[in-house]
Amino acid sequence: MDIHAFSDPVAAYGDRRLPEPARPAGYAALITDFDLSVPLPATLSAIAERHRVYEQGSWRIFGPRYAPDPTLEGHLVFALKNEGLDLCVLKRLFDKASRRDLEAMISAKPGSAYMRRIWFLFEWLTGERLDLDDAPPVGAYADVVDTDQQYAAEAKTSTRHRVRNNLPGDREFCPLVRRTPAIDAFRSMKLDEKARKITGAVSNSVLARAAAFLLLKDSRSSYAIEGEAPSHSRIQRWGKAIGQAGQYPLDAEELLRLQRIVMGDARFVRLGFRDEGGFVGDHAPDTRIPLPVHISARHDDLESLVGGLIAFNARHGGGLDPIIAAAVLAFGFVYIHPFADGNGRIHRYLIHHVLAERSFSPRGMAFPISSVIFDRMDDYRHVLESYSERLLPVIEWRPTEKMNVDVLNETADFYRYFDATPHVTFLYECVQRTIEHDLPEEVAFLERYDRFRAAIGKEIEMPDSTIDLLFNFLRQNGGKLSKRAREKEFAALRPHELARVEALYSEAFSAPEE
Known part of the structure; x- marks a missing residue:
């Protein structure tokens, strides 16, 4: 089936301006040609005249050698190869596309991993069965989700299509996540191990x-x-x-x-x-x-x-x-x-x-x-x-x-x-901040507070609740007891004791951690 959208370069696609005149391809072309009512992908693809590939704004621009054939097959394969899976677009496309066109397209290339993935996705998304015999038992199984593009779950084989279904959900709920350098970097940090290391070094x-x-x-x-x-x-x-x-x-x-x-x-x-x-x-x-x-x-x-x-x-x-x-x-x-x-x-x-x-x-x-x-x-x-x-x-x-x-x-x-x-x-x-900052800072604060309270208890007899009050006054006033606290709540402290209290606070909370 031919795709008639965008035979000529355009400067805009809906309300999105392109970085340069180009022909939208892949999902963008399929959405337009089949008049699909779907949330637009965050990033769309287009083919420009210059031989370079770059991303700008909400567009990824390809050179002319990447141009797909102006057919359903061409744009579908382009999308799977360069844009990953957009299950919402694919579901609405399969609802509108001709079953006979899809069957003819898939049966013409039974050895193609892209055709077997499309075949599986059609039946998985729609719950309908195409009039096709099971794939012959030859060739390697193909992953439904390309793990170089998107994160996947543990795979289950589908012998009918000779694919490994590694989609992270079922047809009732299956959002996908693109593989990015930022997320890969976060995963390599092993933040869970950092958290256990912090908590393992702290008293119960x-x-x-x-x-x-x-x-x-x-x-x-x-x-x-x-x-x-x-x-x-x-x-x-x-x-x-x-x-x-x-x-x-x-x-x-x-x-x-x-x-x-x-x-x-x-x-x-x-x-x-x-x-x-x-x-x-x-x-x-x-x-x-x-x-x-x-x-x-x-x-x-x-x-x-x-x-x-x-x-x-x-x-x-x-x-x-x-x-x-x-x-x-x-x-x-x-x-x-x-x-x-x-x-x-x-x-x-x-x-x-x-x-x-x-x-x-x-x-x-x-x-x-x-x-x-x-x-x-x-x-x-x-x-x-x-x-x-x-x-x-x-x-x-x-x-x-x-x-x-x-x-x-x-x-x-x-x-x-x-x-x-x-x-x-x-x-x-958010998780990185809690593990690398909030958790260790709270632990450090409690350890410093315990040292301060123990030091006060060794030098001045006072109930824990009074030490808490003393600490709060010192904390609120930058480590110094205010005139009001000296004259009222802690009027019983002698001058040398007042100086010692402030010194102990400074030792506990001003000195850097080792």
């Missing part, structure tokens, strides 16, 4: 206190991200749930349990999975019309999408790097947005769940991911919007009487298959 009492503090810090920050300042008891209750992450199987009942804990007093919030539309955003001040920045999955699709999430965690994510698996699961959940409220905090909980379940985080220790996210809110929003901004233009919706959104087109594929590369990079950055 200090470690327990550090874990408790970081847990509370994460719980408080997770609410702060949502703009909430709940009671201390509610923060502690959610912190306790985070501390139990990874201990219970992830299923629908577990998600509902977590929502109940998150929401606390639910008199004004409907608990359970949504039975109507949902969106993230505001309402127009005059008309109350929804102004979404993200539209949630249709409630009709929640059963299969949530089931896909659960299956990914239970069966498929295990072969992936734990950070990759955690990012895919957590950001997939927040894009689906299955609840009316509580989605953001459960989304961040799922990161802890995967890291604990896969033994990435030390036993009993929850990295304060939410605290880092709260410090990097602009980056966090940018990561969330990296997909939402491409998703919104292809969702057709209308406002409801309650000023919610009613989605009119089929959108489930948009939440099943997305590129989670920026989400993985961001999560790795």
Whole structure:
């Protein structure tokens, strides 16, 4: 089948300007020629006249020798060879393409690894069987996911197609992550080993206190991200749930349990999975019309999408790097947005769940991911919007009487298959900071504090609670007791004792660590 799009170079593709006049190729050509309503890939490809390959903005430009044949086969093979798998585009393409054209294309080249991969992907994505005999038992098996391009899970062979299915999910939920130098560099750091080395060198009492503090810090920050300042008891209750992450199987009942804990007093919030539309955003001040920045999955699709999430965690994510698996699961959940409220905090909980379940985080220790996210809110929003901004233009919706959104087109594929590369990079950055900075800094602080408290106890008899108060005054005033503290709370200290207290604080907290 011939592809008629872009016989001549163009300067723009939709609202995306090209770096130079070029002919869009691969997925860009297929999307246009088949009129596919899909979120555009973050990076598109095009063929220019100059003999060089480069990336600029949202484009990867190839020289003329890379130009594919202007056919379905040509652009499909170009996409698989140069752009990796975009399962959403492929699913919508297979829904529209002629079965006879696909069968003729595949049967003409039974030995081609690209044809066998396309054949497998068609049947896997659509659940339909092409009228083709099983592949002859000759030649090497081909990986469905090219691991030089994208990260994959443990492979299972498909003898019908003579391929190894190393997709990291099933057809209900299978986001993919591009292989990048940044992510490869993070993986080589072995951050989990660094964390275990830090905690292994710390006394049990200090470690327990550090874990408790970081847990509370994460719980408080997770609410702060949502703009909430709940009671201390509610923060502690959610912190306790985070501390139990990874201990219970992830299923629908577990998600509902977590929502109940998150929401606390639910008199004004409907608990359970949504039975109507949902969106993230505001309402127009005059008309109350929804102004979404993200539209949630249709409630009709929640059963299969949530089931896909659960299956990914239970069966498929295990072969992936734990950070990759955690990012895919957590950001997939927040894009689906299955609840009316509580989605953001459960989304961040799922990161802890995967890291604990896969033994990435030390036993009993929850990295304060939410605290880092709260410090990097602009980056966090940018990561969330990296997909939402491409998703919104292809969702057709209308406002409801309650000023919610009613989605009119089929959108489930948009939440099943997305590129989670920026989400993985961001999560790795957050985890790196918690392990290389937050965790050792908290441990060092507690060790210094213990030295200060022990030194005070040797020289001046005072209760632990009074030492705590003394420490807080010193910390708030740069290591010096304020005039108010000298005259009131610690008026009983003699002048030489006051000087000694300040000196002990300086020894404990000003001297560099060995």
